[in-house]
Amino acid sequence: MLSVEKAFESIVAAAKPLTTERLPVENTSGRVLAAPISARRSQPGCDLSAMDGYAVKSTDLSGDMVSLKLVGESAAGAPYIGAVKAGEAVRIFTGAAVPDDTDQVVIQENTEARNGLIYTREIAAPHKNIRAKGIDFNDKQCVLDAGTFLTPKTIGLAAAAGHGYLMVHRAPKVAILSTGDELVAPDKKQFQAHETVNSTAPQIMSLLTSASADCSFIGQAKDDLSSLRKHIAAAADADILITIGGASVGDKDLVQKALSAESMHLDFWKVAMRPGKPLISGKINDTIVLGLPGNPVSAFVCALLFARPLVDKLMGRPAPLPAGVPLPLAASMPENGPRQHYVRARLIGTPGQRKLDPAVDQDSSLLSVLAQSDGLIIRPPHCPEAKIGDMVPFLPF
Template identity: 45%
Template sequence: MALIPVAEAQARMLALRGPLPRESVALVEALGRYAAHDILAGRTQPATDLSAMDGYAIRFAERPGPWTVVGESAAGGGLDRALQPGEAARIFTGAPVPAGADTILVQEEATRDGDRLTMTGEGPPAIGAHIRPAGGDFREGALLLAQGSAIGPAAIALAASGGHGTLPVHRRPRVALLSTGNELVPAGEPTPGALLPASNGPMLAALLGTAACIVTDHGIVRDDREAIAAAFDRLAAESDIIITTGGASVGDHDLVLPALEQVGARIDFWRVKMKPGKPVMIGTLRDAIVLGLPGNPVSAFVTAMLFAKPLIAHLLGAARPVPRPATARLAKPLPSTGNRAEYVRARWAEGAVEPLSGQDSAGLAALVQAELLIIREAEAPPLPEGAEVEILPFA
């Protein structure tokens, strides 16, 4: 099977299945998910004119006064009558502006002697000064959140202000992690000889755990076709996404593909035109999407950024699950690329991006220093310091 470009691989992966079923959840439970349909305002915000400052509600034409203070308006409760000519009302930030008033005289520019109020500063600059008008934020029926938009803390506040106590979202994906390889032992256990700690499971659980999904690390399965097939068969019944690391290449001990075929999986593609991470595999097993990532930890991290995270966002209903690259300037030159797109680990250096010296696909020490990926197309020419490049930040 020929290598396919990253963008084509991502598009084919997302076409395998639509977003998960909808559900309605409390506002805080919607954090990190995406609106399942357009969210409209159920009320106007603010519902009435409100004061933006502490001071006095007056008529602008009556400057510089004096006025007679006839009452006060505080947040949550306004004056119970309209102001008449020559009258003012004490007012506090967030309080309703009384009928008959059109401007706020801030308290720093006013002097009060009993009920007598005079203006001692320059006064309001224009009619309507220091008033938040009704509907200034949004009006009832206005679009608050478009379908597919991300729900963060600000969106939750907006929805609450718009009269919503719950939000329509898509169910959180259930993600199963499975590491393969006779050389692996659980992290923290002794590693005599050629044995290695299994770092991919904890790493991916941490990376994907920041998304609105349910991640379960099912540990290590040995290089045994029957054991791998049985694990796939079991996980397909309880997962939306199965992510494997290792065993998806073409060696005698790479048994992920044969095991998937044994349990009836359909492989959509295998091998992507990228570096690191060429042996990426995508398929379906019943209702689950199977994503096979490379065993080398750096390759697993990079391909999880490019495939696993967008797949989770897609199942959550994101309008744009594949993030758009940003741009930055190079702090150091970069050589030309080969016949695969390259994802260069880099960090920020005084406002520019600096490629790291350690680009080995198993080099975790260098990965810890990385803050972003520099995206380079296949067959790209060398780039000098200061050249503009596309980047994918880690956060």
């Protein structure tokens, strides 16, 4: 069996970012820039007023009462055109261009206007209440580097810099295939006692869709080679094929055999971890194959550790092995065996004083325990007993 670290290296570290595509800037959230972008303009493109008030020459202000002749108006998108002489002022609004001959904006609260004149006791303070040209960024300045993870805040910056389209790494196409004669859809009208609701496919699809993968569910294959091969062949154009179930060694666990029949190159199929020991990793042509265990918690943990980082890597995002943050235990834990153990746990206590409360029952079929948990305590192979208050790595989800 491979260690978790070796399995991660084989699956994720060896993967390369996908090809690029050009998308409208508003459609790039969650993507990664494939090339740096430079501003096509300065922001702002000229000096702008930061307040409503009057644009004046600071040399006209002394702190004593002065009167200035009102000669025009500058509004956002409608600048004042003309010269401003000594003793004159221009009515100005927030976001409007500051006239070239002025260098200070006096806020309207500090003025009185009557009969075409404004009166103020403002002191001289050059550049006060003015947003200088290029204060945000300048023309031709690099505003976002290649490898930037695009979010609403960076998308706004890219758009402000004059980019309506961005070159980004392509989102991987992920085909998700469930296997097993016992599976039925969650919306079936009546359930038989021997049936199992397919909860894992929507769970894994949601996990990877939230990472911006382009996921599709390609069906539920029966436990026979013909059905499995037919469904596997339908994923030929996928970047990642994820199978769920049938990855162990039982008589009905035919997934590996079906994948081999479809020319899969097998990298490995067992990892020294729990839950999640039977994990298939391989490749069919350019499609990366991950065969997840059938138990829902096992499948979720494997997807969290390997499938989601793989999506990150293919999209050009950083994809380190999820390692967790140290937090204190609220209950003792026994020494661990030879496999790395991912223990479901809740966060308890007040903010700043959080502790980890491991679930009593760690059976890999218990989705209720998973749903009530806040993450996973990571117990390395052969680690000794952990006592209350000991710091242990915790992987939130």
